[in-house]
Amino acid sequence: MIRLLTGDCETELAGLADESVALVVTSPPYADARKNIYGGVHPDKYVAWFLPKAEQLRRVLRPDGTFILNVKEKVVDGERHTYVLELIKAMRAHDWRWTEQWIWHKRTSMPGKWPNRFRDAWEHCLQFNKRRDFRMNQDAVMVPIGDWAVTRMANLSDEDKRRRPSDTESGFARKVANWKNRDMVYPTNVLHLATECGNKKHSAAFPLALPEFFIKLFTQEGDTVLDPFCGSGTTGVAAVQLGRDFVGIDTMAKHIAIAREYIAKVSPPA
Amino acid sequence: MIRLLTGDCETELAGLADESVALVVTSPPYADARKNIYGGVHPDKYVAWFLPKAEQLRRVLRPDGTFILNVKEKVVDGERHTYVLELIKAMRAHDWRWTEQWIWHKRTSMPGKWPNRFRDAWEHCLQFNKRRDFRMNQDAVMVPIGDWAVTRMANLSDEDKRRRPSDTESGFARKVANWKNRDMVYPTNVLHLATECGNKKHSAAFPLALPEFFIKLFTQEGDTVLDPFCGSGTTGVAAVQLGRDFVGIDTMAKHIAIAREYIAKVSPPA
């Protein structure tokens, strides 16, 4: 079942039953001093803005559920702003357990260089839980042995397959396929994913592989996945493709329309 | 010039002149780690333990200098401990600017499988400065396009060539060779380095490439680099090889002896 709601998640979540959601994966609008644009929230006010929404998320989340929060830090006046640190501290004060800090290491190199810093190539994926013993299906996200194999696979899938199709027929590609039959190992807490540029119409906050990973890891088929800032619906697509129910909320009707269209194109596993 | 001092850096630093150090790169004993060697610092007391030392570091650091602090988080009772967050906050309260948070993505990390987490494959490298306009030689650390390819090539050349010799004949290896002749680009704030196990006698906190990177980026030849927890002297080796002066401090005479021996084996650039 798919539900897409237009409005502020703080109020829209009232329609969801207590403890009905297995996983929340979301990427709220990043803190931004420019208030005109969509979702702009001043960094200094970010925590106060976010906490009441987190309170609602806490209510609808199952006791063994997980909340994955993708946030990016922001540089203000040449310094990293501390709102992410403050957010973690505040969430803990509100009884959330800060279980893990996943790192999304972004592969795609966007041009950009500043006088005193390089390109920011990573983002936080903070994992919060209600209880120490949450549900986790580790076997669902195993990867081929050897990180270097994963890296090559990732690169094959974005650039090389398109530009050098012949390579995929070469011994190398065949060997990669073989490795899949070898031993699989558990991944680490660093997600080494390329940023996605597939859909030109709407830029997604994160690549499909990111919600996919967490959905496989923290839910089972039939569970409900929630994205309270769903934007163009990347989380919804991943959820539906994996046979999970989805609830998506966004303040902009335009975004919900795009998400609806986007999600309609995919189907659950056979 | 190389100075190696045995003792607590908090007191030993008194022998250094104000504003005489261009760069501090260090990896203090992690909270509760290496109990048998350093005596261990409880995570809850880590900030209080560290701050007075940071005060001395601040005194000897030049106004345009940089302080790189490599710390690892620790899991306590199934939750990430917040001492790193507290440390950042405390440093800011003591007038340090938290300029950047580099991520050291460890290619090989300690194995282990637990019911509710995977391996921790990254560490913080916190960058603190006194002023907004610190010195940074960005061109000194440029890397070939597709840095990952170079890394892979290095790996191919030792282990993989032997175990998977056919790989070197594949399209992959040929492509890597081509990239080596391409343009150089600026790196990102994610350092993708393998942990070093080269010296079996003493395990280093970080691979040589890590201090090397920061020394090239933040200092010039003839500048002084300081490591107040120098251990077996990895930072010193990098500094000397790059023609910088070095001051290393450690509480254990045994470590200083190893560092002295280790550093004596290398020489400045011709």
Added chain:
DNA sequence: GTTCCGCATGAATCGATAG
């Protein structure tokens, strides 16, 4: 003299057991 295979070992964490 090479190449290959086996194995010990880490900046770890959890759960159980013992004091």
Added chain:
DNA sequence: ACTATCGATTCATGCGGAA
């Protein structure tokens, strides 16, 4: 009830012995 200790688990790497 709370702390301390120990065994089980995991995998990239380098070294040494064997083929």
